[in-house]
Amino acid sequence: MSAYEPAPPERDTPGTSPLAPGSSLPPSVTPPDSTVVRTGALSWLLPRRSVLLALCLAPVLLGVVCLAVLASSTGMSAGESLRGLFGTGDAAGVMVVREFRLPRIVVGLLVGAALGVAGCLTQTLAGNRLATPDLVGVNEGATAAVVASVAGSTTGMLGAWWLGPLGAAATAVLVVLCAGGAGAAGYRLxxxxxxxxxxxxxxxxxxMSRQNQATAGGVFLWTVGSLNGRDWAVGGPLLVxxxxxxxxxxxxxxxxxxxxFDDDTATALGADPRRVRAAALGVAVGLAGVAVGIGGPIGFVALAAPVLAARLAGPTRVPVTGAALTGAFLVAAADALGRVVAPVEIPAGVVTSVLGGPFLLWVLLRQDRGRPSGKA
Structure with a gap:
């Protein structure tokens, strides 16, 4: 989120031109929403609005985590949950909070952050807010790879989580080849x-239709985006x-x-468009594949998180950090809500899909209103 900027000579003060001491630099040298931070011979443009967004989202995210820890579908009170968290309660309460609830919350935060960042990169890459991993086939590829691992199984256990990134990568390659490249028009991709x-x-x-009822039932619960049963065994690799x-x-x-800008302008500014697109797509596919492989295909987070972050951070930035925090918030909140809103647990993916439908309509309507009308 920060941009590198060569530091001016020491004799010049910020805001003055080295060619004409005492004269003001053109306002385009330092963006109005940024602050120059210097360290020795280097300096960075610090986006004030993006930093403020991160500072505001951090306590909100902490509050959601606290509520998720205290929320219980097993009848535990808030006091019992706190005692279980700090290890001062009974053995059953400590096990429920530390071994089941806390790892699930952490995995949900990491999965949401990965989906938010993946959606931010693919939306920016394609120039279309609808071009997210769950709408362009990446999530489906990861899902198919994991589902295929249960073919012929009688236990209903899913395969290794790393099958998700492999399936996502294969699908991404197929989509890019069929679309004529990652730099194709957003609608084509x-x-x-x-x-x-x-x-x-x-x-x-x-x-799934070829599996027995027990296997298909277990796989179906994962395919709707359930974080149930996620523990430190998958949280550790995801964090790394x-x-x-x-x-x-x-x-x-x-x-x-x-x-x-156009490719010629980007090249003149020191960027290789092909390498940038390939790198951004590779990182996005990796994040989405890992998130789906571990947390299942949780829908609409990759769509909503970057849009909300961009609205808060401003249109001049690619809100990677904001999308990560917003995605983590959405998944953690959806999972906590699904655990306590009904007598039977509702998977986080179902909650995000229910809320994501109206959000998708809002995005489409805003795009239509923002599009200039043509003349007959």
């Missing part, structure tokens, strides 16, 4: 992705992967800002 998603989804349904991919996503988001 979107339409191609929808077609591939429909085909791959049909393959998944075919595999995000620690590697999120910095790459920040760098890709910074470079994607240059691709908002």
């Amino acid at each position: 979107l339409v191609t992705g929808i077609g591939v998603s429909t085909f791959v989804g049909a393959v998944s349904d075919l595999v 992967i995000l620690a590697v991919l999120l910095p790459l996503a920040l760098a890709a988001g910074h470079r994607l800002q240059l691709l908002r």
Whole structure:
């Protein structure tokens, strides 16, 4: 989210031109929403609005985590949940909070962050808010790979989570080849992705239809985006992967800002459009594949998180950090709501899908209102 800017000579003060001491620099040198932060010979443009967004979302996210820890579908009171969290309660309460509830919350936060960042990158890459991993076939590819792992199984247990990234990568390659490249028009990438998603989804349904009732029931619960049973065994690898991919996503988001111009302008500014697109797509596919492989295909988070973050951070930035925080908030809130809103647990993916339908209509209506009308 930060942009590199060469530091001026020490004799010049901020806001003055080195060629004409005392004169003001053109206002385009430093964006009006940024602050120059200097460290030695380097300096960065710090986006004030994006930083303010992160500072505001952090306590909101912490509040959701606290509510998720206290919320219980087993009849535990808030006091019992707190004692279980700190290890001062009875053995059953400690086990429920520390071994079941807390890992599930952490996995939900990480999955939401991964989906939010993946959606932010693909939307910016295609120039279309609807071009998200769950609408262009990436999530379906990850789902199909995991579902195929249960073919012939009698236990109903899903395969390894790493099958998700492999399926997502294979589907992404197919979509890009059919669309004529990642730099194709956003509508072409979107339409191609929808077609591939429909085909791959049909393959998944075919595999599930050939399984026995016990296996199909267990797989179906995962395919609607349930975080039930997620523990530290999958939370640890997910945290490591995000620690590697999120910095790459920040760098890709910074470079994607240059691709908002034409390719010639981006090249003149020092960016290689092909490499930037390939890197951004690779990071997005990796994040989406890992998130789906572990948390299941939780819908509409990759669509909503970047849109909400962009509304709050402003249109001049690629809100990677804001999308990560917003996605984490959406999944954690949906999972907590699904655990307590009904006598029977509702998967987080069902909650986000119910709320995502009206949100999708809102996005489409805003796009139509913002589009200039033509003359007959």
